[in-house]
Amino acid sequence: MSEINSIFERIKGYYGIIPLIFQTLSRNPDLFEAYFEKSQALIVNSLSSNLSFEEIELISIGAAAALGSEHCLETHIKILKDHDIDKEKVFNAILLGSMIAETSSLSKSLRIFEEVYNRT
Incomplete structure (x- = not known):
């Protein structure tokens, strides 16, 4: 082989x-x-x-959610589903990752907004 x-x-x-x-x-x-x-x-x-196997996979799901990586999300969600990990933990990892992505986008946008409107 x-x-x-x-x-x-x-x-x-x-x-x-x-x-x-x-x-x-x-x-x-x-x-x-x-x-x-x-x-x-x-x-x-x-x-x-x-870090446990479960924690590694939940971190992977949160990161994939933040990055919008659909294939990674599907792969890592399936891994945890196949290991009978609580669906709510997976759901919360997605929400947390998505919140970080939203916060990142919002902070960049608001920083530019403030800079433009505070120019003299």
Whole structure:
């Protein structure tokens, strides 16, 4: 089995699917392996620093909601659904992530608004 296929099996074991980003990056084996290793390091580091699997996935959902990343949202929501994680926790992660995105947009817009109207 090639290194890429071996990595695909590990990815599928975690996500239940092979996300498009990994499929596409696999066209360049060096880039693919580097991206996978970075992803693994982040997950392993997070797990070893007292974040649970559930917390990592909820953070991922909040970030995906903030960034408007539909495919990431679907993937990570499905992971938690498949692990029978409380639907309300997932819902709240989406709301919190969306609120951060809204706050970011609003703060930038209001800062410009104030600058324009306060010019002399």
